[in-house]
Amino acid sequence: METITNLIRKNILSLTPYSSARDEYKSNQGIFLDANENPYGNLNRYPDPYQWRLKQLLSSQQKVGIQNILIGNGSDEIIDLVQRVFGEPGQDQIIICPPTYGMYEVYANINNLAIISIPLTENFQLNTEAILAQNAKILYLCSPNNPTGNALENLEYIIENFKGIVFLDEAYIDFSEQPSLVSKIQQYPNLIVSQTFSKARGLAAARIGIAYANETIISVLQKVKPPYNISQLNQEAAVKALADETQFQNTVKVLKSEREKLKNALQQLDFVTRVYPSDANFLLVDMENATAIYEQLIEQQIITRNRSSVVPNTIRITIGTPQENQQLLYALQLVTI
Ligand SMILES: Cc1ncc(COP(=O)(O)O)c(C=O)c1O
Structure with missing residues (x-):
């Protein structure tokens, strides 16, 4: 895990995250006078910043640990968080393989990361050699890819040989014959797999994205995300959606x-x-x-x-x-x- 830690920005590694009132007292029993909430109303309490219930369900469904899961406000938030954790503004670069989902590039522009563009081949597959010849902090791969719709080949070979973080966007994986690579997150310490409730789960309005990765990556993403990034209503909607397989x-x-x-x-x-x-x-x-x-x-x-x-x-x-x-x-x- 040494090498992954080396990829993380130094200021993020040394960051002391915000400690919310709910970090200090985890039970929901008691009289809550700790978070300056209003004691009246239905949605008057801050939501669980760790989304435990949702993670428990995802953990048993995907057969990964709770410590291997991060919930984002849509997978868009995860795309951004990963850049902020690993990409030094004005210094680091990311790789995108167009035509692909536009937000990797938009966030890179916001976060002041240089973009190396390695277009897909004529049949919309990855140019493996050109990708591996580059030195970049993050490689964005989208499989099945948007807007071409096809699943990408050769993913594991690239993940194994790429020196930086591989962000594998599986937003459309439930419609695919290709298996998800979530089961490979322990085997490849540089792999982050993102999924979303916006497509097959039919919950685009609820903004639920998921990152699966090894504990080192998840714990640092957790430090950087806004504490209450998923509303109570949206956590409940996601839990409910998972109950109806x-x-x-x-x-x-x-x-x-x-x-x-x-x-x-x-x-x-x-x-x-x-x-x-x-x-x-x-x-x-x-x-x-x-x-x-x-x-x-x-x-x-x-x-x-x-x-x-x-x-x-x-x-x-x-x-x-x-x-x-x-x-x-x-x-x-x-x-x-
Ligand atoms: C490939 C891909 N990734 C991520 C997203 C964003 O998903 P979310 O709604 O989880 O932010 C989209 C949305 O269209 C997408 O096509």
Whole structure:
């Protein structure tokens, strides 16, 4: 673990974190006159800063220790926290592999970290050699990748050989045939796997992201995160979502089957040149005049994402309900190119 500690910024290593009133007295029994809360009301108490209940459930579900889990205000917060823990502003660099999720770059700009861009190959896979030839603090990998939808290959080889932290974003893993690498966090001390309740769990409004990593990394992320980053209501919503495994499995099954149906239907359209294979809950679709079609869909109040600026002539379509997908197909029959 020595080397991981060496990657952490010195000021963060020596940081004394804020000690909240709830750090000092952990039971919920007693008269609470310690946190300047209002004694009246329903949501008058600060939430659990460690999100114990949620972590207990995730720990037994994922078969990792509670000390290997951090809960973020969405995985976006985790992307940022990792940069603030490991990236020295104005000095360190991160690697991104575009086209990919935009927030790695936005946070790097906010945190004043230089960006090394190593584009995916033509078939949207990693350029392994070019990545391993670089010296950077954090490597962001997204699998299945947004916006291309495919799962990345060769991940373990890269994790094993990369000298810095590998941040593996598994936001869409529940829709994928590729196994999660959460089970590998003890084997690879430089690996952080992030997941989210925003996609397959259907809780985007609740802002629940999860980081899985070894104890050294999690404890330092825990020191840096705002103490009450997850509201009581959102912790409860996440716990409730985990209790209904059947509902979760059913939703994923429906969305995956809708993805295949929509893919087949899109492929029948004359102006669609290619529907990329997807391991996620969206499809990247290559079409003639993508921007014009995107705009005509908006006129019919169907909102997709124009990705032509990152992959020429493409729109990204999220899988909706069967009825929404039908409406999309109907609207696409009305467009003129
Ligand atoms: C790859 C990827 N990572 C992370 C996120 C952000 O997720 P969260 O809602 O957990 O912040 C998204 C959202 O679209 C995403 O596509």
